[in-house]
Amino acid sequence: MKSIHKITVTVASILVVLITIVACTSTKEVYTPVLEKEVADSDQEFKIEKSGAQLWGEVCNRCHIAPSPSDYNDTDWETISLHMRVRANLTEKESKKIEEFLKSAN
Amino acid sequence: MKKLILSLFVFVFGYQLYGQTYNTFEPSKTQFMLRGYGHTGFEYMDSNDEAESTFLGLTYAPIFLYKHSDRLMFEAELEFKLEGNELEIGLEYADVMYVLNKNITVRAGKFLLPFGTFMERLHPAWINRLPNAPLGYGHDGIAPSSGIGVELRGAFDLGGPRLNYSIYSTNGPRLNDGSEEPEEAGILQFENFEDNNLAKAYGGRIGILPFSDSSAELGFSAYSTSGTGEEDSQYEDVGAFLFALDFSYVKPISPLKGIVDIKAQYNNSNVDTATFIEVHEDGDAEEYSFDNQSNSFYAQLSYRPTMVESDFMKKLEFVGRYSDFNAPEGAEWEEASVQYAFGLNYWLSWRSVIKLSYQTTETEGGHGADGITNTDGLFIHWAIGF
Numbered sequence: 001m002k003s004i005h006k007i008t009v010t011v012a013s014i015l016v017v018l019i020t021i022v023a024c025t026s027t028k029e030v031y032t033p034v035l036e037k038e039v040a041d042s043d044q045e046f047k048i049e050k051s052g053a054q055l056w057g058e059v060c061n062r063c064h065i066a067p068s069p070s071d072y073n074d075t076d077w078e079t080i081s082l083h084m085r086v087r088a089n090l091t092e093k094e095s096k097k098i099e100e101f102l103k104s105a106n
Numbered sequence: 107m108k109k110l111i112l113s114l115f116v117f118v119f120g121y122q123l124y125g126q127t128y129n130t131f132e133p134s135k136t137q138f139m140l141r142g143y144g145h146t147g148f149e150y151m152d153s154n155d156e157a158e159s160t161f162l163g164l165t166y167a168p169i170f171l172y173k174h175s176d177r178l179m180f181e182a183e184l185e186f187k188l189e190g191n192e193l194e195i196g197l198e199y200a201d202v203m204y205v206l207n208k209n210i211t212v213r214a215g216k217f218l219l220p221f222g223t224f225m226e227r228l229h230p231a232w233i234n235r236l237p238n239a240p241l242g243y244g245h246d247g248i249a250p251s252s253g254i255g256v257e258l259r260g261a262f263d264l265g266g267p268r269l270n271y272s273i274y275s276t277n278g279p280r281l282n283d284g285s286e287e288p289e290e291a292g293i294l295q296f297e298n299f300e301d302n303n304l305a306k307a308y309g310g311r312i313g314i315l316p317f318s319d320s321s322a323e324l325g326f327s328a329y330s331t332s333g334t335g336e337e338d339s340q341y342e343d344v345g346a347f348l349f350a351l352d353f354s355y356v357k358p359i360s361p362l363k364g365i366v367d368i369k370a371q372y373n374n375s376n377v378d379t380a381t382f383i384e385v386h387e388d389g390d391a392e393e394y395s396f397d398n399q400s401n402s403f404y405a406q407l408s409y410r411p412t413m414v415e416s417d418f419m420k421k422l423e424f425v426g427r428y429s430d431f432n433a434p435e436g437a438e439w440e441e442a443s444v445q446y447a448f449g450l451n452y453w454l455s456w457r458s459v460i461k462l463s464y465q466t467t468e469t470e471g472g473h474g475a476d477g478i479t480n481t482d483g484l485f486i487h488w489a490i491g492f
Binding site for chain 2 (some may be wrong): 006008009012015016017023055058062063064065066067068071075076078079085086087088089090092094096101
């Protein structure tokens with residue numbers, strides 16, 4: 001068991017370092033919302049980005065049944081989005097897009 | 107202490123209710139939210155022809171969420187339970203989280219451990235599709251449910267697939283050396299407010315969502331410590347290594363006119379072999395040891411006909427779950443159990459559900475028992491989240 005423990009701790013330490021490096025060197029530090037229209041307009045954008053509504057349907061049903069936008073007000077959605085982003089380990093982009101959708105449709 | 111907690115609770119709750127009801131002013135940056143869930147029900151159990159039935163007192167778990175800023179947040183959950191006419195209060199978790207950057211969030215305090223997914227994501231009564239946990243979780247379980255320590259977690263977008271991770275260090279588990287409860291010798295206990303030695307536990311989970319529609323997730327978790335026994339005791343250096351594999355698949359399937367939801371998790375616990383003492387009735391003491399390996403597994407399939415015409419059918423859900431649990435041969439708590447659970451749920455809303463379930467469990471051995479015990483259970487639960 002001692003060697004397994006050493007391996008686990010070593011792997012964990014390497015991962016922490018790697019994640020920190022990747023996270024700190026990735027160029028786009030802050031997510032800036034892209035308007036749906038802009039995405040549709042831009043020719044360079046070869047991959048169609050998923051809308052917040054679609055992400056909400058896919059992501060928020062993974063663990064429990066997804067709440068509808070009208071279930072909470074904007075302030076509550078901000079708290080819930082941060083809570084879910086951390087608890088469900090969502091990417092920043094997913095959680096920001098879904099939050100925008102929920103706040104726009106409630 | 108209880109009085110203090112209760113009156114604090116009533117104060118916070120009352121204030122919050124007032125705030126939420128008359129909240130017409132501009133939203134502020136900091137925000138406090140009171141949430142929670144509870145469940146109540148009726149259970150009938152028939153074990154080797156001995157029947158018992160009981161109405162359950164309401165279990166109530168208030169959750170406090172406090173968003174300090176867009177990056178800093180606090181979460182805590184208390185649990186109120188009636189146990190033998192006594193009110194029991196438990197602290198499920200209480201932690202702060204800080205979003206360092208788009209890929210890293212730090213959490214510290216007492217948090218639910220991402221060891222597999224059941225305890226962290228699926229156990230609350232309004233999320234779990236069946237009235238109870240699969241074999242291998244809960245009181246006599248082998249999977250750690252929460253820990254006190256620090257954690258880094260986050261997610262990476264791989265342009266379609268996504269990867270999420272969590273890495274933590276917590277107070278380590280404690281080995282029951284059998285000095286007080288000889289029948290539990292060798293069991294790991296995870297509920298530790300204070301560590302009993304210097305060896306901490308290290309662990310983490312990596313999850314991969316291979317498809318861009320988030321339908322599937324595969325996870326691998328590990329949890330390791332180099333010492334579980336009391337400091338300066340012969341058990342101090344008894345190490346432990348646990349791992350889990352989890353799987354989740356949720357997808358609306360048009361030909362089936364509904365949503366299919368599959369969840370599964372395998373847990374394996376491996377504790378270094380140690381020698382324990384068994385005291386016989388005549389006072390003789392005997393040393394014994396065993397290969398301290400346990401495992402448990404569950405797989406659950408549920409289906410909600412969300413695309414059918416009938417409004418009544420839409421709210422129904424059919425569930426089936428298989429689970430098994432194996433505790434080490436030679437231990438006082440040696441056990442091999444298999445359980446089949448079937449359920450029919452009626453969803454009143456996205457977080458309120460009436461669950462009807464039938465379960466049949468075959469247990470071989472188990473805490474001091476010999477032979478095979480067959481238990482049939484019928485459950486009616488009502489769970490509500492708010």
